[in-house]
Amino acid sequence: MTSTTSTTSIPPQDQPRVIFAGAGPGDPELLPLKTHRLIAEAQAILFAGSLVNPAVFAHCPPTADVADSAAMDLETLCDWMITRVKAGKTVLRLHTGDPSLYGAIAEQIRRLKAAGVPYEVIPGISSFLAGAALLGTELTLPGFTQTVILTRMSGRTPVPEKEALEKLAAHRATLVLFLSTGMVEKVAEACLTAYPPETPAALVYRAGWPDQQVIRGTLATLPEQVKEAGINRTALIYIGDCLQGQGEDSLLYHAAFSHGYREGHQ
Missing domain, CATH: 3.40.1010.10 (Tetrapyrrole methylase, N-terminal domain)
Known part of the structure; x- marks a missing residue:
């Protein structure tokens, strides 16, 4: 062959x-x-x-x-x-x-x-990166997750069954959803099969535009918050413990960590 x-x-x-x-x-x-x-x-x-x-x-x-x-x-x-x-x-x-x-x-x-x-x-700067910057968060937070899943809810463009949100949520990684704001209730319902209700969640509307907006809440509260704000499109949904900003320090800058540019010490 x-x-x-x-x-x-x-x-x-x-x-x-x-x-x-x-x-x-x-x-x-x-x-x-x-x-x-x-x-x-x-x-x-x-x-x-x-x-x-x-x-x-x-x-x-x-x-x-x-x-x-x-x-x-x-x-x-x-x-x-x-x-x-x-x-x-x-x-x-x-x-x-x-x-x-x-x-x-x-x-x-x-x-x-x-x-x-x-x-x-x-290439260009993706809106999910601009949204993370606006949230002031690291999506790959040591002690919580080292994985970011970019996905969307099934709509006019279907999502393969193997990528159903319930299956992706089972990883408990950081989730970023495109093109799903109008289905935020279904997003929460699918994610609650794996994440606790108190899991931090946020919506970023039109990151990088003059009218950009951030809504912070939890997986349980975000759907109602988004509904009250009247936002149903042009936004990204972020879900994961990384949004609380607390976690472990990276080993990259640990004093005992050696690499090609620095000798570690105890």
């Missing part, structure tokens, strides 16, 4: 292509430098208008061809990109956060490949 190795090469910089770029969580100052430069040089920009803050590309050239993909279906937005690349333009496709997480880029890439259009992907 032989094995093959497949690699994806980045097109030459002067070759028209589609660049999928993470536009960060919303704060223009959390935009990657590379993406900031590409916006300043952009010939065409297609952005997810329902999620990407327009402030992140306010510095794009006035001559840039800019369109909002919010009202487009998959075939329309892919045709928009393909048409412009074949006309000699590089298209900057701006996704919220990091495009590798719930970015729906795989289906776009498949169509670009079928059309013979080159592409590349530039």
Whole structure:
């Protein structure tokens, strides 16, 4: 049996292509430098208008061809990109956060490949990282958990049965849920099969935007708190003991811990 190795090469910089770029969580100052430069040089920009803050590309050239993909279906937005690349333009496709997480880029890439259009992907700061920063917490807290599970409740996009929230909750790791705020009661119900009711829980709404908001509670109280706040989308749910901030010290900086840059001592 032989094995093959497949690699994806980045097109030459002067070759028209589609660049999928993470536009960060919303704060223009959390935009990657590379993406900031590409916006300043952009010939065409297609952005997810329902999620990407327009402030992140306010510095794009006035001559840039800019369109909002919010009202487009998959075939329309892919045709928009393909048409412009074949006309000699590089298209900057701006996704919220990091495009590798719930970015729906795989289906776009498949169509670009079928059309013979080159592409590349530039990472961005995910909203779950911006949310953790806003909460002022370490998600991998020594003494509590060294695992973070990123997931979502099943909706229009189904979740495989092996990844049902009750099964993931059984690990008692830090949980971060995308695209699930409108089902926060079901989230709590599923997690209460494994976590105690007093487990710290929080919701972060639009981290990085001017109207960002944090709701802190417990697994038992969060659904009612979110309902009272009137939030049903564009938010992340955090569940886990890491949110209480108490735990053991990491061994990394322990005086007795030796590594390549420091000799430990008792």
